[in-house]
Amino acid sequence: MGMADKQKRYEALVQVYHKELYRFAFWLSKDATVAEDLVQETFLRAWRSLDSLQDQGAAKSWLLTILRRENARRFERKQFDYSDVEQDTLVDEHNTALDDDMELTVLQRHIMALPDEYKEPLILQVMAGCSGEEIADILNLNKNTVMTRLYRARNQLKDALTRNDDKFTEAPNG
């Protein structure tokens, strides 16, 4: 591939996918600044291995997979042992940081509060429009597991929204 062709192809990928990648990064990281860094890193990596992307149809899954790996690296870099930290602590900590950036609606807070294993496939499906197969591919799970998690994700959200939860007593926007 010539440089000019490669550049063109790359810029097209950036234009088409940067918003979805940013949003995925935001929901993963819960932080606008981190999300932007993650997207930048993702595209830099994508540039370096662009030749390995043969199938244009797979571009979205490919980029989302890279981004997810970049996010995992972020934790490695911090020598942050995710499994040792209680999920509650994580959620609280990040929600505090989030409040500075943007005001979240009740629904957004509930999405943010979902465990990652449910949140990730749901974001990929609803926001990024990924199919069950694509999600399975990105998350390295089998499709049945993905479907179960998607079911649980919506179930939990619906439960949370109907429950009178002290954590989310704030009125929704509007």
Place this chain on the structure above:
Amino acid sequence: MDELEFRRRLLAQPHDKDKALLEYAQQSPERLALVNELKSFDKELQQAMQVPVPESLADKIILRQSMSDDGSDVCVPMPRSVKRPWYLALAASIAIVFSVALYQLNSPTLTIGEHALAHVYHEIDSLESQDRLDMATVNARLSELGGQLSALPGEVTYARFCRFKGQKSLHLVFESDFGPMTVFIVPTNNEYLGDNYFSDQRFAGRVSHFPQGDAILVAAAKAPIDEYQSRINQSLHWL
């Protein structure tokens, strides 16, 4: 299919177009109601997930990638002695450039032409500059690189120190009769790869080698670039 499976499948994928699922849904108003409820819930979810994306993120991503091809390729603004607040127009690109500077990466080698073109695209705002810089200001900068220009064939609108392939250089833009043209003055003759003629769909360029350095001109593709090249070369002197 039973109610439980129906519910599980629908909650997993409200927009599932599976025939068996849809037929099962058609059989009762309650099931259809659930389909609709979940579809509208998904619409709400989708809206909630559409967090605002920073403006110009795409541009920043593309810029950073281009810069990463030569990590040292970082322009720095001229000192504030320039009278007009030209930096306002450039504030955005400077911010980007600073963040780029943090990520210096190894990269494939670009030819001089590819590099010059990439550089112009990185700082495409430079072509829009409305500043008017006198030759004394330009030469004050250029003398640091061992050069002087008696004149340029048009008003100078942009003059910044830059890294050109790692070499401190001066990035100039002047208004010609054929639109803005860019000149890179790069001291010390580097043995660059590539032709002294280059172009893409939008721009054409010429490289002039001197014992003390190179002058690289980038102009609109249709401009009479050779004429401009010779005028610039005649006015360029090395100290």
